[in-house]
Amino acid sequence: MASPAIELRGVTKRFATPKGGIYTALRDLNLEVAAGEFCAVVGPTGCGKSTTLALISGLEPASTGEVRVEGNPVKGIAGGVGYVFQSDAVFPWKTVLENVAAGPRYHGAPGRDARARAREWITRVGLAGFEDRYPHQLSGGMRKRVGLAQSLINGPRILLMDEPFSALDVQTRTLMENELLSLWSSTSASVVFVTHDLEEAIALADRVVVLTAGPGTVKGTYKVDLPRPRNVAEIRFQPRFTQLYEAIWGQLRDEVLVSYERQKHAAAV
Amino acid sequence: MSVRSTLPRSSVVGPNPNPPLQAAEANPIDAELTARRSRAARRRLVTIYGLRVLFAVIWLGGWELSSRMNWVDPFFVGQPTGVVARLWTWITEGTALGPLWYQAAVTMEEAVVGFIIGSILGVIFGIVLGRVELLAETLSPFIKAANAIPRVVLGSLFAIMFGLSLWGKAATAVVLVFFVVFFNAFQGVREVDRNLIANARILGADNRRLTLEIIIPSALSWILASLHISFGLAIVGAVVGELFGATAGLGQLIYNAGHTFDVNGVFAGMFLLAVLALIAEGLISALEKRLIKWRPHRVSGEIPI
Numbered sequence: 035m036a037s038p039a040i041e042l043r044g045v046t047k048r049f050a051t052p053k054g055g056i057y058t059a060l061r062d063l064n065l066e067v068a069a070g071e072f073c074a075v076v077g078p079t080g081c082g083k084s085t086t087l088a089l090i091s092g093l094e095p096a097s098t099g100e101v102r103v104e105g106n107p108v109k110g111i112a113g114g115v116g117y118v119f120q121s122d123a124v125f126p127w128k129t130v131l132e133n134v135a136a137g138p139r140y141h142g143a144p145g146r147d148a149r150a151r152a153r154e155w156i157t158r159v160g161l162a163g164f165e166d167r168y169p170h171q172l173s174g175g176m177r178k179r180v181g182l183a184q185s186l187i188n189g190p191r192i193l194l195m196d197e198p199f200s201a202l203d204v205q206t207r208t209l210m211e212n213e214l215l216s217l218w219s220s221t222s223a224s225v226v227f228v229t230h231d232l233e234e235a236i237a238l239a240d241r242v243v244v245l246t247a248g249p250g251t252v253k254g255t256y257k258v259d260l261p262r263p264r265n266v267a268e269i270r271f272q273p274r275f276t277q278l279y280e281a282i283w284g285q286l287r288d289e290v291l292v293s294y295e296r297q298k299h300a301a302a303v
Numbered sequence: 304m305s306v307r308s309t310l311p312r313s314s315v316v317g318p319n320p321n322p323p324l325q326a327a328e329a330n331p332i333d334a335e336l337t338a339r340r341s342r343a344a345r346r347r348l349v350t351i352y353g354l355r356v357l358f359a360v361i362w363l364g365g366w367e368l369s370s371r372m373n374w375v376d377p378f379f380v381g382q383p384t385g386v387v388a389r390l391w392t393w394i395t396e397g398t399a400l401g402p403l404w405y406q407a408a409v410t411m412e413e414a415v416v417g418f419i420i421g422s423i424l425g426v427i428f429g430i431v432l433g434r435v436e437l438l439a440e441t442l443s444p445f446i447k448a449a450n451a452i453p454r455v456v457l458g459s460l461f462a463i464m465f466g467l468s469l470w471g472k473a474a475t476a477v478v479l480v481f482f483v484v485f486f487n488a489f490q491g492v493r494e495v496d497r498n499l500i501a502n503a504r505i506l507g508a509d510n511r512r513l514t515l516e517i518i519i520p521s522a523l524s525w526i527l528a529s530l531h532i533s534f535g536l537a538i539v540g541a542v543v544g545e546l547f548g549a550t551a552g553l554g555q556l557i558y559n560a561g562h563t564f565d566v567n568g569v570f571a572g573m574f575l576l577a578v579l580a581l582i583a584e585g586l587i588s589a590l591e592k593r594l595i596k597w598r599p600h601r602v603s604g605e606i607p608i
């Protein structure tokens with residue numbers, strides 16, 4: 035059998051805190067994502083979701099354990115990985131066109147080719163006509179589209195997405211979720227989609243992984259056997275969706291409560 | 304075809320000839336709001352400039368009056384009409400050191416050369432030390448010490464090293480400008496959004512690209528802000544440098560006036576220095592506007608200070 039696209043084995047991640055202590059963000063995490071799979075990771079705030087993506091991308095090294103991408107141990111940032119960040123990460127001093135063309139240029143494409151490909155992607159994410167705008171002249175949803183095009187233009191085999199739509203209003207968000215699914219279906223990328231929104235996770239993913247409250251480890255994994263292609267706006271009304279939601283929420287709720295209690299105590303101290 | 308080409312430009316590229324009803328209704332309201340907004344802004348601007356003129360009149364008038372009435376001794380504080388008269392003789396008859404434009408040109412040249420060299424060095428050192436942590440930590444006590452000493456005294460050293468040439472004054476300006484620009488560039492590099500760096504690296508940027516396309520543009524707001532302050536410092540450097548030995552320049556002109564108890568001459572020289580500084584400030588602001596056109600515009604009608 036071919037090796038999985040992403041593989042985390044017994045991964046622990048510790049951070050040095052500013053006060054000189056050590057904080058364990060992830061503990062003994064095991065996660066496997068098959069090639070071409072859309073995997074959603076849910077968990078309460080602060081459980082280590084972003085940290086998991088940082089480990090897979092090579093932005094951060096694991097403290098112990100093994101992280102493999104396409105069978106190779108991760109040592110620093112590798113090609114073939116795309117990352118859509120939680121907060122805006124498009125470059126404010128570059129126009130939409132320059133932002134999207136950045137990836138190909140960094141990989142050595144001549145400027146003219148890079149711009150031509152960027153124009154294609156800008157059209158594909160529905161931003162045609164906005165090529166010369168600066169990010170501050172766009173809405174939050176449009177900036178997310180720029181971020182998406184910026185990542186996808188590099189043709190990543192692994193796409194990491196960190197709560198990409200959490201800052202958007204509900205309508206824009208549903209629209210973007212559908213667009214993401216249609217963009218993804220035309221690639222063969224494996225996706226790890228981090229979110230704290232269970233509905234979003236089920237609507238998009240082939241599999242939902244629930245993490246425990248920090249230090250994060252896998253609490254449960256659920257296969258989402260809803261048919262594709264899906265319409266995110268309508269899939270929520272299917273009985274199977276509700277069933278899955280109830281089953282996973284039962285697990286997630288406990289962790290959210292733990293995390294909430296902790297935050298309350300931390301605030302009270 | 305021929306009809307089309309003779310149409311006025313605005314009707315060719317103008318808005319949709321049949322705009323939806325809603326837009327047609329909304330536009331006059333928009334225009335009305337915009338007009339009211341800009342009227343209010345203009346009124347505010349007129350008020351501010353009026354108050355500025357009033358302030359100048361009270362200040363200069365009070366000064367003139369108190370020296371005329373001998374409430375203060377004009378020998379020590381001069382008087383505005385005297386300053387204007389001195390400027391006039393300088394312009395029409397030249398100064399003791401030669402033509403006035405030449406004095407201004409000499410000082411400006413010293414300041415500009417010092418400013419450019421100091422800023423370039425400051426930016427380079429700031430970016431390199433901001434990027435190479437080991438270097439920054441090694442050099443930090445030395446930089447702090449160098450920053451703590453009053454660097455204008457180096458002017459005397461430069462006068463020995465470079466004699467009466469331009470370089471003694473320019474070097475004094477360099478040491479003053481360098482530290483301000485350096486600290487800002489360094490801080491600017493340190494403050495770059497980590498997300499942007501992570502994004503650029505994931506997209507495939509190497510170190511050179513990261514520095515040129517992410518670090519420098521991001522630090523540019525800091526660097527440009529420091530240039531506003533440091534041109535003033537470059538003029539200070541040039542003038543102090545002239546104190547330690549010079550044959551021409553506005554600083555030299557001011558010292559000469561001081562030595563001959565010509566208080567109006569001192570003020571006239573200061574006035575000229577202020578004019579030079581304001582011109583430079585205008586040029587730097589224009590440069591800033593060009594270089595960071597990607598930043599959100601300020602609210603229109605804001606008073607430039």
Ligand SMILES: Nc1ncnc2c1ncn2[C@@H]1O[C@H](COP(=O)(O)OP(=O)(O)O)[C@@H](O)[C@H]1O
Nearest residue numbers: 049050051059078079080081082083084085086
């Ligand atoms: N660079 C870091 N240094 C110290 N602590 C960190 C760092 N990054 C994350 N953490 C901590 O690790 C925990 C998990 O963070 P994160 O992965 O961002 O959570 P999530 O994305 O699930 O909300 C948090 O408590 C956070 O404070």
Ligand SMILES: [Mg+2]
Nearest residue numbers: 083084120196
């Ligand atoms: Mg996070």
